[in-house]
Amino acid sequence: MRIQVPATTANLGPGFDCLGLALNLFLTLDIGSPQTTWLIEHQLGADIPTDETNLIVATALSIQPDLQPHHLVVHSDIPTARGLGSSSSAIVAGIELANQLGQLELTTAEKLALAVKKEGHPDNVAPAILGQFVIATSVADQVYYQQGQFPDCGIIVAVPPTELLTTESRGLLPAALPYKEAVAGASIGHVMIAALLNQDLVTAGQLLEADLFHEPYRKKILPHFDIIKDLAHQFHAYGTCISGAGPSVLTLLPTTHLADFQQALQCRYPDFNLLNLSMNQTGVTCIN
Ligand SMILES: Nc1ncnc2c1ncn2[C@@H]1O[C@H](COP(=O)(O)OP(=O)(O)O)[C@@H](O)[C@H]1O
Numbered sequence: 082m083r084i085q086v087p088a089t090t091a092n093l094g095p096g097f098d099c100l101g102l103a104l105n106l107f108l109t110l111d112i113g114s115p116q117t118t119w120l121i122e123h124q125l126g127a128d129i130p131t132d133e134t135n136l137i138v139a140t141a142l143s144i145q146p147d148l149q150p151h152h153l154v155v156h157s158d159i160p161t162a163r164g165l166g167s168s169s170s171a172i173v174a175g176i177e178l179a180n181q182l183g184q185l186e187l188t189t190a191e192k193l194a195l196a197v198k199k200e201g202h203p204d205n206v207a208p209a210i211l212g213q214f215v216i217a218t219s220v221a222d223q224v225y226y227q228q229g230q231f232p233d234c235g236i237i238v239a240v241p242p243t244e245l246l247t248t249e250s251r252g253l254l255p256a257a258l259p260y261k262e263a264v265a266g267a268s269i270g271h272v273m274i275a276a277l278l279n280q281d282l283v284t285a286g287q288l289l290e291a292d293l294f295h296e297p298y299r300k301k302i303l304p305h306f307d308i309i310k311d312l313a314h315q316f317h318a319y320g321t322c323i324s325g326a327g328p329s330v331l332t333l334l335p336t337t338h339l340a341d342f343q344q345a346l347q348c349r350y351p352d353f354n355l356l357n358l359s360m361n362q363t364g365v366t367c368i369n
């Protein structure tokens with residue numbers, strides 16, 4: 082059995098902890114034979130455990146503690162700690178692992194509630210489960226979401242060589258925002274969502290670059306962010322934002338300018354990995 086989970090880009094500028102887009106870049110989990118102890122085979126580096134402490138298995142066991150251990154093979158094209166939802170992909174894979182091995186028949190709403198509880202915010206896990214563009218929130222432990230049609234455009238994600246853990250990046254944020262600033266930040270986000278749903282990329286792109294919630298604080302440690310944003314404007318980009326908690330940077334632009342922008346960006350940052358991505362439609366899938 083194979084479980085596949087897409088990468089996600091969260092926030093989309095002013096949609097902090099709320100907006101996310103599923104991307105065609107995947108974590109794949111192959112479930113092998115039953116074992117006496119959990120064995121997770123992967124090539125993700127020595128920091129990622131190969132036993133039951135691995136996030137995928139730990140998530141599955143937190144839902145169904147008596148699962149029979151299995152041999153698992155994990156392959157992921159989602160770079161870790163780069164702002165493309167690798168931890169969410171592992172959590173969603175773990176929920177699906179428990180669902181399949183424990184024959185739990187979880188509904189989508191139940192998977193989402195479990196994932197949000199584990200991750201703490203819905204913006205990555207919701208599109209990882211549902212696919213597409215998702216607007217999501219939790220109120221008193223109840224998760225509410227809407228899926229919307231994301232406008233057609235090119236998507237480039239510039240991935241720096243160094244990691245930035247989401248916990249570290251969240252530590253850069255202030256404990257509180259002045260009332261007026263919070264109201265302004267929310268209104269920017271609301272109009273951007275409306276523009277995206279109305280396929281108005283020009284308006285959406287301008288507001289994508291007007292975030293007040295997280296980018297002003299995070300960009301202080303991401304010197305490439307403003308440079309990429311300026312470069313993208315030279316190639317008629319709609320807008321550029323930090324992908325998730327960073328350090329990756331996402332640019333939305335007309336597909337006609339993709340190749341030229343990618344070439345210029347690679348010249349400026351030869352050690353960055355540039356991903357030319359498209360939206361994922363399905364979210365998590367399971368194939369027998
Ligand atoms: N495939 C995986 N299996 C197990 N744990 C993973 C996997 N991918 C990511 N993780 C865990 O998630 C951490 C990165 O999460 P986080 O800091 O939220 O960054 P990201 O933006 O990539 O989600 C990794 O350091 C690791 O602990």
Ligand SMILES: N[C@@H](CCOP(=O)(O)O)C(=O)O
Binds near residue numbers: 166204247250251324
């Ligand atoms: N809203 C979160 C999103 C974190 O996404 P990730 O892909 O970096 O894990 C935040 O901005 O902290």
